[in-house]
Amino acid sequence: xxxxxxxxYKYPGGKKYALNDINIKIEPGEFVFIVGSSGSGKTSLIKLxxxxxxxxxxxxxxxxxxxxxxxxxxxxxxxxxxxxVFQNFRLxxxxxxxxxxxxxQRVVETPxxxxxxxxxxxxxxxxxxxxxxxxxxxxxxxxxxxxxxxRALVNKPELLLADEPTGxxxxxxxxxxxxxxxxxxxxxxTVVVVTHNKEIVNMMQKRVITLKxxxxxxxxxxxxxxxxx
Amino acid sequence: MRISSLLxxxxxxxxxxxxxxxxxxASIGTIVSCxxxxxxxxxxxxxxxxxxxxxxxxxxxxxxxxxGIDDDKIKLIGEQIRLRDEVNTMDFISAxxxxxxxxxKRYKDNYEAAMASFAGDNPLKDSASYEITMKDLxxxxxxxxxxxxxxxxxxxxxxxxxxxxxxxxxxxxxxxxIGIIAIxxxxxxxxxxxxxxxxxxxxxxxxxxMKLIGATNFFVRAPFIVEGVVIGLVGSxxxxxxxxxxxxxxxxxxxGRFNVISNNFAFVPIKDMFAxxxxxxxxxxxxxxxxxxxxxxxxxLKV
Numbered sequence: 001x002x003x004x005x006x007x008x009y010k011y012p013g014g015k016k017y018a019l020n021d022i023n024i025k026i027e028p029g030e031f032v033f034i035v036g037s038s039g040s041g042k043t044s045l046i047k048l049x050x051x052x053x054x055x056x057x058x059x060x061x062x063x064x065x066x067x068x069x070x071x072x073x074x075x076x077x078x079x080x081x082x083x084x085v086f087q088n089f090r091l092x093x094x095x096x097x098x099x100x101x102x103x104x105q106r107v108v109e110t111p112x113x114x115x116x117x118x119x120x121x122x123x124x125x126x127x128x129x130x131x132x133x134x135x136x137x138x139x140x141x142x143x144x145x146x147x148x149x150x151r152a153l154v155n156k157p158e159l160l161l162a163d164e165p166t167g168x169x170x171x172x173x174x175x176x177x178x179x180x181x182x183x184x185x186x187x188x189x190t191v192v193v194v195t196h197n198k199e200i201v202n203m204m205q206k207r208v209i210t211l212k213x214x215x216x217x218x219x220x221x222x223x224x225x226x227x228x229x
Numbered sequence: 230m231r232i233s234s235l236l237x238x239x240x241x242x243x244x245x246x247x248x249x250x251x252x253x254x255a256s257i258g259t260i261v262s263c264x265x266x267x268x269x270x271x272x273x274x275x276x277x278x279x280x281x282x283x284x285x286x287x288x289x290x291x292x293x294x295x296x297g298i299d300d301d302k303i304k305l306i307g308e309q310i311r312l313r314d315e316v317n318t319m320d321f322i323s324a325x326x327x328x329x330x331x332x333x334k335r336y337k338d339n340y341e342a343a344m345a346s347f348a349g350d351n352p353l354k355d356s357a358s359y360e361i362t363m364k365d366l367x368x369x370x371x372x373x374x375x376x377x378x379x380x381x382x383x384x385x386x387x388x389x390x391x392x393x394x395x396x397x398x399x400x401x402x403x404x405x406x407i408g409i410i411a412i413x414x415x416x417x418x419x420x421x422x423x424x425x426x427x428x429x430x431x432x433x434x435x436x437x438x439m440k441l442i443g444a445t446n447f448f449v450r451a452p453f454i455v456e457g458v459v460i461g462l463v464g465s466x467x468x469x470x471x472x473x474x475x476x477x478x479x480x481x482x483x484x485g486r487f488n489v490i491s492n493n494f495a496f497v498p499i500k501d502m503f504a505x506x507x508x509x510x511x512x513x514x515x516x517x518x519x520x521x522x523x524x525x526x527x528x529x530l531k532v
Contacts, residue, residue, distance in 0.1 A: 106237050108442065109234045
């Protein structure tokens, strides 16, 4: 699903590599944690995967698409195959829960009759069927993240990238989100979670890739959180 | 683009206008003033041209012949002149007609008595002439040279000053209006662009999410282009209505009040005027909206 081959990235004007010689291979259907303290290169990695930035060198393939050969006009097509959730949810505050999820389908020009069917189904999946009329500010953090998750999944992506999905949540809500991600993964979606939530990483016993100062320092199946201190 | 997506873009575009009401109104206001002036100038120019056409037919060239010339020679000269492309109309005025016309002007109601007092002696017996009007007055000097060179032609009288005056005034009005309209068009594009930039800034987060979800450039830009087009369209309809009302009132006022004008000059009918002005104004308005929004979205909205 994801192949990074000797990927290096340096920010424009930067002296050091934010990512230095990264080699990662993630198979379809895997659940992977990418961990590391701030400045380790996690965010840069997510941005590269979303094709928001170009690697300085090396090659990157996601879902069979070679980023070095990808034409600009085809970027939207690629992004439709990747779902993404963020730490701060990034919901549209002036729209209801239903509209926020439907928005993702409108953007990719899904016919209205499908939107009417798929949005309620997705809200049921994340346990928010009864809150479809609410606005984001009327929801708890956990609920907002579930709306964001519904939005990321409604277009049935092959890969789900979650950037610190529990960063703004209490432990109870964090676990609920992780269980949902596990469910989604069980149904076949490849899930990559960038986090520094030690407890969750240690409890879930999934593959853990640890980054430090832009380099991979460990990549373990059923791994745990490596304390750098 | 799907119909549902098109409707979505239109709704979002209208929402943008409501959100940035003040800037939208400023943009609409500039286009309104631009196209209002355009409409006024257009009405003036069209009427001016129509008046000029009427005038052209009154700006005549008179060709007089050598003394004692015979009728066949006059006919021959007439045939030669008629072959020229410059000729719009050509009438032969005989010496008798010339004398009668002069007498009518000079003695008004008593002209018959005055003519009788000459007892059949025509004081203008050498004043038979061809009265010519031209298709295009700008070639007048050249044409007069030609006429003067014809064998049997004694004198060619023209009204060159009038012709030059009409041409010059028409050019000045034309250039001045083009200049003012060009400046206003530029200001309009600038203001539309500004309005749309603000719209983009306000919706920055939404646009960022759209892009991450996989919206195409066109889908992201469409609402802003709708916004520009609607601003342009509204900005063109308001001045059309204003100019219509104004033209209607001015024409009826002038015609009702000043007989001199209404007897000598026919205003171009309002329907004929607007049959051309409506499509031109709408096209300029929509064009301005399109240019302003496309330039701005191309600059700010790249995937």
